[in-house]
Amino acid sequence: MTFLQKYVQKNKFLANFPGFANLSVNFNGMSESEQALKERGKVIRDPVHGLIHLRPDESYLLDLINTPEFQRLRRVRQLGVSNITYPGAEHTRFAHSLGVMCFAGRILDHLRSRYRNHVEITGLIDDHERTIKAAALLHDTGHGPFSHAIERAFRATASHERRTALIITDPVSKVNEVLRCHKINPDQVRAVIDGTFPVHFLRDIVSSQLDADRMDYLLRDALMKGVEYGRYDAEWIIHSLCLGLDPIQPRGAMNPGNLRLCLDRNRGVHAAEQLIVARMHMSYQVYYHRVTRGWEAHLLCMFRLARKMAVAGQLPVATPTTVSAFFRLGGALEHSDFLAFDEPQMIAAFHAWADYEGADETTRKLAELASAFLNRRKLFGSSEDPGSDPIKASYEKLLSLKDAGKIEGVDYYHDDARFKGYKDFGSSVVHEGTADDPLVDGSEGIFLADGEPYSHSTIPVENDNRALIAPALVKSDQFPLNRVFELIHPPAQIAPEFN
Amino acid sequence: MIDHPIVRIGLLLRRVNAIETCKKFQKIVHILQVMGAPFTESYDFHHYGPFSSEFRREIEAFVSEALIVETPVIVNGLPSYSVCPTEKLLSLLEKDPDLIEEDWVDWADELNRKTPRELEGISTLLYLHQRLWSQDTWRSKFEELKPQLAAQYDWYESEALRLLEIAGKKAA
Numbered sequence: 114m115t116f117l118q119k120y121v122q123k124n125k126f127l128a129n130f131p132g133f134a135n136l137s138v139n140f141n142g143m144s145e146s147e148q149a150l151k152e153r154g155k156v157i158r159d160p161v162h163g164l165i166h167l168r169p170d171e172s173y174l175l176d177l178i179n180t181p182e183f184q185r186l187r188r189v190r191q192l193g194v195s196n197i198t199y200p201g202a203e204h205t206r207f208a209h210s211l212g213v214m215c216f217a218g219r220i221l222d223h224l225r226s227r228y229r230n231h232v233e234i235t236g237l238i239d240d241h242e243r244t245i246k247a248a249a250l251l252h253d254t255g256h257g258p259f260s261h262a263i264e265r266a267f268r269a270t271a272s273h274e275r276r277t278a279l280i281i282t283d284p285v286s287k288v289n290e291v292l293r294c295h296k297i298n299p300d301q302v303r304a305v306i307d308g309t310f311p312v313h314f315l316r317d318i319v320s321s322q323l324d325a326d327r328m329d330y331l332l333r334d335a336l337m338k339g340v341e342y343g344r345y346d347a348e349w350i351i352h353s354l355c356l357g358l359d360p361i362q363p364r365g366a367m368n369p370g371n372l373r374l375c376l377d378r379n380r381g382v383h384a385a386e387q388l389i390v391a392r393m394h395m396s397y398q399v400y401y402h403r404v405t406r407g408w409e410a411h412l413l414c415m416f417r418l419a420r421k422m423a424v425a426g427q428l429p430v431a432t433p434t435t436v437s438a439f440f441r442l443g444g445a446l447e448h449s450d451f452l453a454f455d456e457p458q459m460i461a462a463f464h465a466w467a468d469y470e471g472a473d474e475t476t477r478k479l480a481e482l483a484s485a486f487l488n489r490r491k492l493f494g495s496s497e498d499p500g501s502d503p504i505k506a507s508y509e510k511l512l513s514l515k516d517a518g519k520i521e522g523v524d525y526y527h528d529d530a531r532f533k534g535y536k537d538f539g540s541s542v543v544h545e546g547t548a549d550d551p552l553v554d555g556s557e558g559i560f561l562a563d564g565e566p567y568s569h570s571t572i573p574v575e576n577d578n579r580a581l582i583a584p585a586l587v588k589s590d591q592f593p594l595n596r597v598f599e600l601i602h603p604p605a606q607i608a609p610e611f612n
Numbered sequence: 613m614i615d616h617p618i619v620r621i622g623l624l625l626r627r628v629n630a631i632e633t634c635k636k637f638q639k640i641v642h643i644l645q646v647m648g649a650p651f652t653e654s655y656d657f658h659h660y661g662p663f664s665s666e667f668r669r670e671i672e673a674f675v676s677e678a679l680i681v682e683t684p685v686i687v688n689g690l691p692s693y694s695v696c697p698t699e700k701l702l703s704l705l706e707k708d709p710d711l712i713e714e715d716w717v718d719w720a721d722e723l724n725r726k727t728p729r730e731l732e733g734i735s736t737l738l739y740l741h742q743r744l745w746s747q748d749t750w751r752s753k754f755e756e757l758k759p760q761l762a763a764q765y766d767w768y769e770s771e772a773l774r775l776l777e778i779a780g781k782k783a784a
Contacts, residue, residue, distance in 0.1 A: 268652055278744045300749070307743045308657030311756050320656070502677050505704065508618040512707055515614065527616060557658050557665070 150175055157211060161333050165215040173243060173295040174214065174250060180287040181452050182254050182280050186210060188455035192334060193260030194408040195399070197489060199338040206253045209333055216325035216351075217249035220318050220374075223351055231566060233369045234356065241315050243297050248305035248319045251288060252326060254280045257444075258456040262409045266416040267444030276451065278303045285448050314356050317374035322559045323354070323388075331391050334399065342394035345387045353381035357562025357571035367567045375562035375571055385559045385574045386582045393586070401594055407493045408486075410526035410598035414493075415482040416440070417522040418475055419466070427476070431465035433458045463487055478523070493526070493598040503595040504529075510597045519599075528596045559583075613650065614708065617670055618679070620650055622705045625680065625697035627717045628724040632685060633692040634668075639731035640723045641667055646738040647779035649716035655739065657757075661732045662739040671695070679704075687728075719778065733761045733768035734775065741776070747783040 149155070155167040155175060167174050177183055186207035195202040221242055228234040255276030257263035263271050280286050281303045292299045301310065310316040318325055328347055335343025357375040358367075376385050399405075422428045423440035435453045439446055446454060466483035469476065485492045500506060507527060514525050521527075558573040575583040613619055624641075631637045642662045645651040653667040674680045679701040682693040705711060723731065736758055740750055750769060755762045773783060 269648075275742075275744055282744070303743075309740070309743075309753060309757055504618060504673055504677050504679065505700075508614075508616050508704060509707070511614050511616055515708075521615060529617065557663070 147172065159208065159212060159215070160336060161212050161329065162215045165211055166218075171246075173291065173297065174246060176291045176295070177247060177250055177288060178211075180291060182286055182288045183207070183210070183251070185452055185455055186254065186256070188457055189256055189258055190260065190456060191330065192338075192400075193262055194412060195338070195402075195405050197408050198402055198405045199340075199399070201337050201339050202334070204333060204337045206256055209330055210250055210253050212329035212333060213252065213319075213325045214246055214250040216328050216347075217246055217318050219351055220325060220354060221245060223354055224314075224356070227355060227564075228566065231369075234372075234566060237312055237315065237369055241301075241312060243295070244301045245305060245315050245318055247292065247297055248302045249325055251281060251302065252277065252306050252319060254288065257454060258459045259409075259412060262412045263416070263444070265409070266413050266420075269444075270442075271444030274307065277306060279448065281306075283448055312370045313359065314369075314372045314374045321374060322557055323350075323374050323376070327392065328388075331388075331395060334395065335391075338399060340395075340399060342398055343391050345391040346384050349384045350376070350381070350388060353377045353384055355562055355564040356566040357560060357564075358567060358569055360560065360571045360573070369566070372566055373560055373562075373571065375560040376574070377564050378561040378570075378572075378577065379563070381561065382574065382577055382579050385561070386580060389559065389574070389583055389586070403495060403596065404491075406528050406596065407491070407495060407598050410528060411482065411486060411493050413526055414523050414600070415463075415479065415486065418479045418482065419462075422475060422479065427471075429465045429469035429471075429476075431469070432462045433465075436462040460487075492600055494601050495528075495596040495598045507595040507597055514597070514599070523600075525597055525599045528598060529594070613711065613714065615650065615652075617674075618701065618704055619708075619711065621670070621674065621680070622697065622701050623711075623713060623717050624720050625695070626702060626705060627713070627721055630694050630696045631724060632694045633687055633728050634671075634695075635661075635692075635728045636724070636731055637671070637695055638663055638667060639728070639735040640720060642735045643723055643731065643738055643775065644716050644720060646742050646781075647716060647719060647775055648781070649714075649719070655742075657736075657739055661758075662735050674701075719775070729761065730768075730771070733758065733764065734772050736761075737768055737772040738775070741772070741783055744784055750783075 150167065150172055151169050154169045154171070157165040157167075159165050184207070187205050189206045190196065190202070191204050191206050191209045192199075192202045221238055225235050225238050253273070255273040255278070257271055257273065257276070264273060280288050281292070281299045283289055289299050292302060304310040305316050305319050308316060308320055317323060320326070328350065331343040331345065332347060335341065353376045355375050355377045356372040359371055359373045376382070419428065419440045420443065423437055426441075428437050428440065435446070435450050436458055438450055439454060463483040463486055466479050467487055469480055471477060471480065482492065484490070507529065511521070511525070511527055515521065519525055558575075560571050561574055561577055562568065562571045574580050575586075577583075624644075625631070631640065639661065641651050641653065642655050642664070645653070645655070651667075653664040653670065655662045655664045655667075657663075671680065675682055677700075678698055681696050681698055683696065685692055685694045726734075733754075736754060737750055740753055741747075745753060751765060754765055754768070761768065776783060
């Protein structure tokens, strides 16, 4: 023990001096929390995972969690406006991102154990574990407030993928600083997220049909909304994970980098189908719920008006500066402004708009939409009986609204979810071919393999003769949802609905 | 222009008349999107190039409603589909008297004259551009992702840059 350490220990009165109480630094230069992490690791309580563990050697994860970029996710809900339909849906992207990190770690540990006799595989896992876990943690950092609604409003500039890439690679970002400090290559982290990482099965852990992201959000969203649709046997899925050669790799391409994350054919067929059904039901009943999508349409129309007013310099003065800048710039915020761009700021803006008494039609309309949103007065309705031609019907509906003088994106909004039951991921694997095969334009799906990593018997689950549900869903005629949400006149006070 | 897939897919197919192979269709739409055309489908990189499951679902829905027809063809000895608009789709376009063709429709024509492999190379580079990879990283990323196309990298790069310039954009 040094002289100073002894002095501080002896003179406990020093703790009463202002500022000293916060300076709980030992003379190894570590804070108390850093010291605790080094000795014991860290646990975080979580409603889905129970306990999320950080090992003593994972200080990089804690440092990333403590960045302002990641802490901002506490102020961005996972499901945007779903809480208007499902009041329990208040969970944040912060909690979800921790959960994804947890699942990613468990998948890595499982693969390391399963392939412990394949040093070419465990070597890849060891080399890239930190990159994969960092990517799992950071994959949603670029999300704006209200989840995907903001992106739908400003597709080119407010894309969460672009913003996430910036957060990871921009030197002004604390995330970038932490990654470099811990000798983790930021370009490798962003490559995992954007799908260009060269080791396929590692990339699959964060972004694929079996990834940690959807494994967490299905369970978390179902739990917080109070629905049972999203439940599936996560433990058995992890237990059944294995590696297999990509079905459209040519024979002889025995490169561990070409392996894909698969489910063991002998154990995982039914768990795979359960996962598929869970996702399908959650999509239909929750993510694309008519009332929820109606509120998104409401927000999108409000954003369109706000953009118009921001460009003209006419947004109410009480609008928070960051929100004004966002709409004026069409989504292209500087990094420092993006850190302040969250849901509390947007709600403050809605209050400012609702309270503003402007003379012109646009200002009154914005005030009406903002007030209705804050007080859950439903102004948009849709009808859903398109008959056999939903795409044609929705287009003709838009034409009729246009002919009636209605303004697109203000008086009505077309919502085509482009989602189809099971196969909203496009497995193009119909036979073994090559990347040059003009029929093969993708290689996504839930694959089954026999677990021997260089075996060539990897198939999509719907091609397994024991699969019951997936083949039927592939042939299903369920097609994308097509709705047109219209502004109902005059707006009326409607009793709250919760489903 | 009304924001509806019948408009953007209809204008594209009306101009080019037919697109051979699913792969070409995917890549043409992706490249047009990066150039600024109003295609809103999200693309990911699925090991074999930019791919949109949303767009695939849309095409299946269009086939189901007889708005487009997929005719089996053989391309380089391998089975594929040729995609054409139907009269039903074309007549729907005629219903909007205010519908005009924007510049991107001309670009679609040029892109359709390229081979699937050429489009795959260009689309890969434009995906990197879209995801904010700086131009000085493109070569090494491309060689990593598309080793079978690396020999023609210089051509793909010059085409990608030329297309961005046509659209009034620049690489990062």
